[in-house]
Amino acid sequence: MPRTxxxxxxxxxxxxxxxxxxxxxxxxxxxxWMIVTSLKPDREIxxxxxxxxxxxxxxxxxxxxxTTTPFLKYVRNSAIIAGANxxxxxxxxxxxxxxxxxxxxxxxxxxxxGLVVSYLVPPALLFIPLFAVLSVLRLIDTHQGxxxxxxxxxxxxxxxxxxxxxxxxPLELEEAALVDGCGRLGTxxxxxxxxSLPALAVVAFFAFTxxxxxxxxxxxxxxxxxxxxxxxxxxLFIVEDVFFWGxxxxxxxxxxxxxxxxxxxxxxxxxxxxxxxxxxx
Amino acid sequence: MALSAGQPDALREELLVRAPATARRPRxxxxxxxxxxxxxxxxxxxxxxxxxxxxxPFASAIYLSLQDKMVGAPGRFVALDNYLDLLRDEVFLRTxxxxxxxxxVAIALKFALGLTMALVLDQERRVNNFFxxxxxxxxxxxxxxxxxxWRWIFDDLSGLLNNFLITFHLTSDIISWLSDPRLAMGCVIxxxxxxxxPFYSMTFLAGLQAIPKELYEAxxxxxxxxxxxxxFVTVPRLRTIFLTTVMLSTIWTxxxxxxxxxxxxxxxxxxxxxxxxxxYTTALGARRLGMGAAVSLVFFPLLVVLIIVLTRxxxxxxDE
Numbered sequence: 001m002p003r004t005x006x007x008x009x010x011x012x013x014x015x016x017x018x019x020x021x022x023x024x025x026x027x028x029x030x031x032x033w034m035i036v037t038s039l040k041p042d043r044e045i046x047x048x049x050x051x052x053x054x055x056x057x058x059x060x061x062x063x064x065x066x067t068t069t070p071f072l073k074y075v076r077n078s079a080i081i082a083g084a085n086x087x088x089x090x091x092x093x094x095x096x097x098x099x100x101x102x103x104x105x106x107x108x109x110x111x112x113x114g115l116v117v118s119y120l121v122p123p124a125l126l127f128i129p130l131f132a133v134l135s136v137l138r139l140i141d142t143h144q145g146x147x148x149x150x151x152x153x154x155x156x157x158x159x160x161x162x163x164x165x166x167x168x169x170p171l172e173l174e175e176a177a178l179v180d181g182c183g184r185l186g187t188x189x190x191x192x193x194x195x196s197l198p199a200l201a202v203v204a205f206f207a208f209t210x211x212x213x214x215x216x217x218x219x220x221x222x223x224x225x226x227x228x229x230x231x232x233x234x235x236l237f238i239v240e241d242v243f244f245w246g247x248x249x250x251x252x253x254x255x256x257x258x259x260x261x262x263x264x265x266x267x268x269x270x271x272x273x274x275x276x277x278x279x280x281x
Numbered sequence: 282m283a284l285s286a287g288q289p290d291a292l293r294e295e296l297l298v299r300a301p302a303t304a305r306r307p308r309x310x311x312x313x314x315x316x317x318x319x320x321x322x323x324x325x326x327x328x329x330x331x332x333x334x335x336x337x338p339f340a341s342a343i344y345l346s347l348q349d350k351m352v353g354a355p356g357r358f359v360a361l362d363n364y365l366d367l368l369r370d371e372v373f374l375r376t377x378x379x380x381x382x383x384x385x386v387a388i389a390l391k392f393a394l395g396l397t398m399a400l401v402l403d404q405e406r407r408v409n410n411f412f413x414x415x416x417x418x419x420x421x422x423x424x425x426x427x428x429x430x431w432r433w434i435f436d437d438l439s440g441l442l443n444n445f446l447i448t449f450h451l452t453s454d455i456i457s458w459l460s461d462p463r464l465a466m467g468c469v470i471x472x473x474x475x476x477x478x479p480f481y482s483m484t485f486l487a488g489l490q491a492i493p494k495e496l497y498e499a500x501x502x503x504x505x506x507x508x509x510x511x512x513f514v515t516v517p518r519l520r521t522i523f524l525t526t527v528m529l530s531t532i533w534t535x536x537x538x539x540x541x542x543x544x545x546x547x548x549x550x551x552x553x554x555x556x557x558x559x560x561y562t563t564a565l566g567a568r569r570l571g572m573g574a575a576v577s578l579v580f581f582p583l584l585v586v587l588i589i590v591l592t593r594x595x596x597x598x599x600d601e
Contacts, residue, residue, distance in 0.1 A: 012507060016404045020412060023398055027416050030475065033441045034430045050439040052448060088326075096327035105317035109596075111324060111331075116592040118335040120529075122536035124557035125581060128564045128574045129338035129345060152334035159327050160595075184319060213423035215539050220565060231425040235543065245433055252426045263421035267414065270483075 038062065038250035045246050061246035062254075070225050071251050074233035078255075080143055081229060082211035085150045089207035090200060092151075093158030098188045100159070101166035102174075112163070118156035126152065127220050134221055141223050149217045154207040161206075165199035166192055198269050205266045209259045230255040346575035352568040363575035372551050373559070373576070380555040380580065383466065384535045387473045388527060391534075394474060395481025395526075402482065403489045413486070420479035428543035431472040435459050435544075459545050462552045469553050473540050477533075481526055488522040489515070525594060528587050535580065556580045 037045060038061050040054045065071045099105075100112060130149055131140075139145030169192050177187045193200070215231045222228055228236075234255065237248040263270065321328075346363055350356025367373045402413050419427065434441045435458035446452045458468050492515065500510045538557035541547060547554035547562065556576060564573025 008507060013404065016401045016406075019397060019401050020406075023394075023401065023416055024412065026475070027419060029441070030427075030430050030434060031418070033434055037433065046439045050444050052441075052444060092326040092330070095323040099320040099323040103316050103320040103323075104313065105320040108320075111328070112596060113592060114331045114336075115327070116595050117588060118331050120532060120588045120591055121335055121339060122532055122557075122584070124536035124538060124560065125342060125577050126335065126338045128560070128570055128577060129341040130334070131564075132341065132345070132570070133333075133338060149334065151330045152338075155327055155330045156335075209421070213425070215423070215425045216561075231423055234425060234429060245436075245439075248429065249433065252429055256422045256426050259421050259423060260418065263418075264414065267417070 034249045034253055037245055038247075038253055040246060042246060061250045064244075064247045065251045065254070069237070069247065069251070070228075070233065071230075071254075073225060074228055074230040075255065077143065077227055078212055078230040081146050081150065082208050084143075084147045085154055085211040086204050086207040088147070088151065089154040089158040090203055092155050093162045093203055094188065094193065094200075096155075096159040097162035097166050098184075098192065100163045103184075112160075115156045115160045115163075119153065119160065123153065123216050127216055130217070131220055140221055141227055143227055145221055146218060146227070146229070149221065150211050150214060154210055157210075158203045158207060161203055162196065162199055165196050169195050201266055202269045205262055205270060208262060212259055342574045342578060345571050346578050348571040349569075350571040352565075352570055356571055359571075363572050364579070366572070367575060367579065372554065375551050376554045376556060376559050377579075379466065379551075379553065380535065383470060383473075383553075383555050384531060387470050387477070387534050388531055390470065390474045391477045391481050391530065392523075392527065394478045396485055398478060398482035399485035399489055402486055417479040417483060419476050420483070422476070424476060424537070424539045425543065427476045428472060428540050431468075431475070432459070432544055435468055460549050462549050465545050465549060465553045469540055469544050472544060473534065473537075476540075477530065480530065484522055484526045485519065488519045492518045521594075525591070528591050532584055532587055532591075535584070 036052075036054055039057045039059070040051070041056055041058050041060060044051045044055060100108060130152075134140050134145045134149065137145070139148065173195075174187045174191050177191050178184075182190060213231060214229075218229045218232045219235075222232065234248065234252055237244050237251065345356070347358060347360055348356030349359045349362070398416055402409060402416065406412070437443065437455055437457050437460075440458075442458065443452075443455055446456070456464070458464050496514050496518075497510055500514050505513065535555075536557050538555070538561050541553055541555055541558040542561065545553040547558050556579065560573045560577035563576055564570050567573075
């Protein structure tokens, strides 16, 4: 007997719901294990008595994170570096994007191309020579060194994203302001930027999370506790192959929170920036 | 559209140069010169970044790869010796095979799972926004944390996976997920897929939602089945997004060393060794900067093709 159309619709709906449940399990179980581990006493974490859920939940793991590890120092370093990088990306991005979107000059297409290429060149290719560059500049093991190297991915991306957005701001408003004697920079700051807040939010989001989450450069260019960021600091919870999984999962959960929170706030706009405008609409 | 599709790319970039934004102002040469100076001034920070943090390091990576430089010691020019040594190295050849396998399988799985996720989320359902937020969360978690978390899940004695399998009597032996040569690569790929799938679903879902519903209605009236609608309406509309997403993701997946570094360090017996991680251990573990640069550059020619194609596409899109 041939299936009717509404029958196949209902079947499709069912398959969809089953798949949704499976995908949710696949996605959420690791988070479950992370949080549950952070709330267990040690004897429930290791060995034959390990449990699938905490029988006697405790915050002792978190207490150990704050009292016996430099966790707060790592967080401070990450915040300084991500914060500085976000501000600089916004500023440099706005200035450069305005020039590319509104001014006429030789080399414009070349620079636009350079932005995209820079964004696509992977850090795995650059970390060895950048290590040499930072050594020469004596910036190994400094906040400035990391902030500087993070520019290599955040500034081209910000400039490109904002350039696309500035293009979409209607020209008439700006011309009126120019005629009224508002200078070039005046129009940028008084007319264009207030109209580009969603784009600025996306740029800030990406600059912040990319810097916060960055691992490779932070791992290669920094050694000391005073400069170490949270991502590389977490791996130090492993001491000579002994893992302190309770506190580590606690610290991991806490350090995933800032990017998670900004993701939840900005998620509506984030998708647009994801592929540098590869998706339209 | 048919007309413009036939235009050579060079012409499109010409269009980009002559942006409409500036066309209306008078072409006074003094004003123009002033405008150019202002532009270069505004672009100075960006240009410095591109030149000194991307272009120069890239060029010096090539130069480094032609030397036998060690950390903290001057190097000697050895021409292509590093590359020739690599071709004779068994670990390198294994790494090459691993890298291809790892990238191809991870991309294929992310694509399949990402498309499934996007299609499921595109169905009509209450609180779909909530499910979408949940399913995309892995994307927002730092890769290091993802890798550490999974290393703990795979732990021999106390990890979730063995714990679960033994509790429910699905196995009586302890499985060494990350140190068994047959399983390690599979485990690494699983983690990469877990972490990378949301990126695919996000772009695919945005594409799905941009398809006008009338197209499906028209296909329905013409008697197209659900499967036919998928292949003749959905897939053609998403082709551009598929390509861009896969190319971007290939660059990022092939060059990400964090998963391997934290999960297996390339082991057991180089079974999970991939190029970026080998470059890392060569340059920083063995302190052979020149050789490390050579390793990282070997896989670059493939990436160059992707970078060139992607750059073209993005410039074209910015133009539209």
